[in-house]
Every structure is written in C-alpha cells, then in structure tokens.
Amino acid sequence: xxxxxxxxxxxxxxxELKLEFQNALxxxxxxxxxxxxxxxxxxxxxxxxxxxxxxxxxxDFQKIKEKLINIGYFHNGDQGIxxxxxxxxxxxxxxxxxxxxxxxxxxxxxxxxEELKRHLIFxxxxxxxxxxxxxxxxxKIDIAKETKQDRKKYAALKEILAKExxxxxxxxxxxxx
Numbered sequence: 475x476x477x478x479x480x481x482x483x484x485x486x487x488x489x490e491l492k493l494e495f496q497n498a499l500x501x502x503x504x505x506x507x508x509x510x511x512x513x514x515x516x517x518x519x520x521x522x523x524x525x526x527x528x529x530x531x532x533x534d535f536q537k538i539k540e541k542l543i544n545i546g547y548f549h550n551g552d553q554g555i556x557x558x559x560x561x562x563x564x565x566x567x568x569x570x571x572x573x574x575x576x577x578x579x580x581x582x583x584x585x586x587x588e589e590l591k592r593h594l595i596f597x598x599x600x601x602x603x604x605x606x607x608x609x610x611x612x613x614k615i616d617i618a619k620e621t622k623q624d625r626k627k628y629a630a631l632k633e634i635l636a637k638e639x640x641x642x643x644x645x646x647x648x649x650x651x
Contacts, residue, residue, distance in 0.1 A: 475618070475623075476520055476618045476623045476625060476628055477518050477519060477520060477614050477615050477618045478518060478519065478520070478521050479518050480487070480514075480515065480517055480518055480519065480640040481521075482515075484512035484519075484521070484523060484604070485508070485513075486512075486629070487512075487523050487576040487578075488512070488513070488525065488573050490576065491523060491525060491572060491573070491576055491578055492508075492525070493572075494543075494545070494570075494572050494573060495525070495527060497542050498542070498544070498545045499538060499541050500526070502529070502530065502534055502537055502538060503530055503531065504527055504528060504529050504530075504534070504538065505527075505528040505585075506525060506527055506528070507525070507526045507528060507594065507596050508523065508524070508525065509524045509525070509526050509593040509594065510522070510523070510524025510579070510593070510597070511524075511610075512524065513597050513601075513615070514597060514600045514601050514607060516604075516607065517526065517600060517607050517610070517611055518611050518614065519614070520628075521577060521624075522577045522578060522580045523576055523577065523578040523579070524578070524581070524593075525578055525579065525580050525581065526581050526582075526583050526590055526593055527534065527580070527581070527582045527583070528584070528585050528590060529582065529583075529584055529585065529601050530582055530584070530585050533583065534627060535559070535582065535584070537576055538582055539559075539561075539582070539609045542561050542580075542582075546563055546564050546566050546570060546573060547561040547562060547563060547564065547580065548561065548562055549561055550562050550565055555589055556587075556588075556589070557583055557584065557587030557588055557589040557590065558581050558582075558583050558589040558590070559581065559582040559583070559608060560579075560580070561580040561581070561582060562580070567611065581593075585614070592640075592644055593646045595643070595644055595648075596640055596643055596644060596647075597607070598647075599643050599646070599647050600643070606643060609639070610636075610639060613635065613636060613639060614632065614636070615638070617631050617632050617635055624640050
C-alpha cells in the first residue's frame with residue numbers, strides 16, 4: 475500500500491538520518507527538522523521521511539552543498555519551488571547503512587524561506603489538531619485509492635487536491651499567529 479498506517483519507527487528513522495547529517499555538517503550553523511506526514515504522530519503516510527536542513531547565512535549554502543555531495547548526494551535544484559533546494563542520493567556502488575536504508579526526501583532551506591515556513595506551519599497545525607489530521611489522512615487515502623496506488627499518479631493528483639487543503643491550514647495558522 476502506498477499510504478501506510480503511522481508507525482513510531484518513522485521518528486526513529488528520522489533520528490538515525492539526522493545523526494548522519496549532523497556528523498557530516500558538524501562545523502556549520504544549521505538545524506534539522508522532521509517535516510511532512512511522517513512527522514505527525516498518528517497520521518498515515520507514504521513511508522518516506524521528509525527532512526529540512528535549515529541554515530542561517532546565505533554563504534553557508536555552498537558549504538552545506540559540498541558536504542552533502544561528499545556523503546553521496548547531488549543537488550537537484552529547487553524543482554520549481556523557490557527557497558527549497560532538493561538533494562537526492564546518488565546511485566552509489568557502496569550502500570550507506572543509514573542513508574540508503576531509510577527512504578527520505580532531503581531539502582535545504584534558508585531560515586526565512588517561505589517554503590520552510592509552510593512546512594513547519596502545516597506540520598505543527600496537524601500535530602495540534604486531530605480533526606485536521608483526520609481530514610488530511612482521509613484525503614490522502616482517497617487519492618491513493620483513486621490512483622490505484624500508483625506513486626507518480628498519486629503525487630500529481632495530491633499536488634492538485636491537497637494544495638487547497640494545505641493552503642487553508644496555512645491561512646488559518648497565519649490568522650492565529
């Protein structure tokens with residue numbers, strides 16, 4: 475199944491990945507956040523850990539990029555979303571015991587990035603609001619059924635159908651702040 479029942483293992487997987495990134499970036503000023511559906515306790519999700527590495531000085535991006543390349547990633551640009559740089563694992567001959575074990579999406583964002591703010595606002599709102607979490611979960615399950623569990627079709631349809639839901643959460647949160 476594309477969407478799986480929540481498991482606390484996702485938090486453990488994030489912690490294992492986070493430790494690897496902390497070790498690789500130890501000399502820099504950064505923060506690492508678990509975002510996306512796997513970061514919300516009780517929320518069914520695709521079993522892919524979404525990670526945001528946050529930096530505070532524009533000059534640090536190049537240093538982070540170099541260190542991520544050194545541990546087997548490549549920079550895949552912002553993929554059309556300003557303020558969110560995407561990094562993917564290379565097809566390395568030697569597999570890393572953690573990085574290649576846990577499926578994950580890696581993003582690098584400057585601390586004042588609008589996309590980072592969206593990630594954190596949405597995550598935090600779902601963590602605090604069971605009704606919104608249930609609505610979002612139902613939406614994702616319905617999309618998975620409609621697309622017959624096809625990952626690419628799911629992603630495309632979710633982009634369309636979930637966008638309005640996510641924006642409504644962002645808007646509600648801005649009104650609360």
